[in-house]
Amino acid sequence: SQQGEEDPQALSIQEGENATMNCSYKTSINNLQWYRQNSGRGLVHLILIRSNEREKHSGRLRVTLDTSKKSSSLLITASRAADTASYFCATDDGNNRLAFGKGNQVVVIP
């Protein structure tokens, strides 16, 4: 069953703007991960945040985690056309099996 639920489902922004996506989940987690998928192909791991962490950065990516609200957000700063993709959050309960949300389609307009 789907664990994470991202919102908004689709996002269209101008190059250089920031893109923010949110994800909610229902059960306890060990960590939460964000993945990117281009054109329905394989997923690329972006960032992992552990349940005892609140914020993490990687390059232009910033992830926050609020375990009390069971939610996470992904911020992509200074977006580029190459950031056009689907973004998925996935929760891991510690058994290394990922439960994905439905995904968030981001279109960056040059």
Added chain:
Amino acid sequence: DAGVTQSPTHLIKTRGQQVTLRCSPKSGHDTVSWYQQALGQGPQFIFQYYEEEERQRGNFPDRFSGHQFPNYSSELNVNALLLGDSALYLCASSPRTGRIGVRETQYFGPGTRLLVL
């Protein structure tokens, strides 16, 4: 260093047929997980293999079975195909040992797109 590879890239089958999909994990990885991704949806966990045994299973019927070989590569078999089995099948690998963070990160292959007619 080769990443996760999957074969074939595309496959067309008819209802009732059987299909076998193959996956080679990233070098140094011994755990393989399979996911099914229907169009417009997020991937759903099918099962996970390590030490040549199925260790975890998602909510999929017994028509879905798998195998892991001594070289850590894996196969996914689906019997009695249904139209609803049409999807992108993704294989992901990860290492069971190593530092925290490395163990939990899964590397995905490009997927096999299966169409059942």
